[in-house]
Amino acid sequence: MYNKSDIELKVAEFLLQIKAIKLQPNNPFTWASGWKSPIYCDNRITLSHPQVRTYIRQKLAQAIQEEFGSVDVIAGVATAGIPQGVLVAQELGLPFIYVRAKAKEHGTGSLIEGEVVEGQRVVVIEDLISTGKSSLQAVEALRAAGLSVAGLAAIFTYGFEKADENFAAAKCRYLTLSNYGALIDYAAEHSIIAKSDMELLSKWRLNPSGWGQGQALGSES
Numbered sequence: 001m002y003n004k005s006d007i008e009l010k011v012a013e014f015l016l017q018i019k020a021i022k023l024q025p026n027n028p029f030t031w032a033s034g035w036k037s038p039i040y041c042d043n044r045i046t047l048s049h050p051q052v053r054t055y056i057r058q059k060l061a062q063a064i065q066e067e068f069g070s071v072d073v074i075a076g077v078a079t080a081g082i083p084q085g086v087l088v089a090q091e092l093g094l095p096f097i098y099v100r101a102k103a104k105e106h107g108t109g110s111l112i113e114g115e116v117v118e119g120q121r122v123v124v125i126e127d128l129i130s131t132g133k134s135s136l137q138a139v140e141a142l143r144a145a146g147l148s149v150a151g152l153a154a155i156f157t158y159g160f161e162k163a164d165e166n167f168a169a170a171k172c173r174y175l176t177l178s179n180y181g182a183l184i185d186y187a188a189e190h191s192i193i194a195k196s197d198m199e200l201l202s203k204w205r206l207n208p209s210g211w212g213q214g215q216a217l218g219s220e221s
């Protein structure tokens with residue numbers, strides 16, 4: 001049986017343990033959306049840890065079966081969603097395709113790689129959702145190619161309202177194994193993140209799109 005809150009906390013624990021969660025308030029990360037952020041969740045590091053990547057692969061596969069039912073093909077979002085998607089496709093014994101951020105400019109000129117079969121039911125695999133823009137760009141490409149998108153599954157979401165709005169507008173369901181709330185709960189319970197950083201994260205989380213703009217870095221108030 002798939003117990004969501006246990007999985008949310010277990011994945012958060014793994015991400016902290018393997019140092020996939022990075023904090024750099026004084027040297028903020030620039031996200032794909034252009035937002036500046038004191039935190040970065042690098043799910044790519046899970047690939048270097050067989051125990052962690054196996055857990056993620058198995059739990060994503062289980063969640064997909066429970067939430068989305070029968071599926072014909074798994075699609076990965078380039079680049080970080082590709083290896084995770086391959087692992088899930090292997091676990092489920094399904095074909096795999098992937099969606100590039102933009103069409104290849106030489107060779108086949110493809111936007112989607114692999115065997116694209118119109119009418120197939122696909123689940124899209126992403127590593128992480130911030131605004132959801134990268135994920136939904138892949139969803140739209142798959143729909144434009146004639147596939148039916150059952151939903152999207154990712155390892156982690158920041159749980160931003162913006163992402164929920166974007167997925168709702170695109171009429172696309174999504175699930176994630178873990179999220180920012182679970183990460184903060186786990187870190188607080190086990191005193192993993194320093195109090196000063198926890199306070200900074202609380203302020204950041206109130207206005208993530210505006211954080212780091214027009215203020216001295218590391219001293220936002």
Ligand SMILES: O=P(O)(O)OC[C@H]1O[C@H](OP(=O)(O)OP(=O)(O)O)[C@H](O)[C@@H]1O
Binds near residue numbers: 033130135
């Ligand atoms: O929800 P969003 O606001 O779109 O942000 C999340 C996206 O950002 C990251 O990809 P990135 O573009 O950094 O590239 P990569 O996957 O090639 O590493 C991540 O892998 C997601 O695809």
Ligand SMILES: O=C(O)c1cc(=O)[nH]c(=O)[nH]1
Binds near residue numbers: 031032040
């Ligand atoms: O929004 C992003 O670009 C992003 C944020 C994050 O924490 N991790 C990541 O891989 N991408």
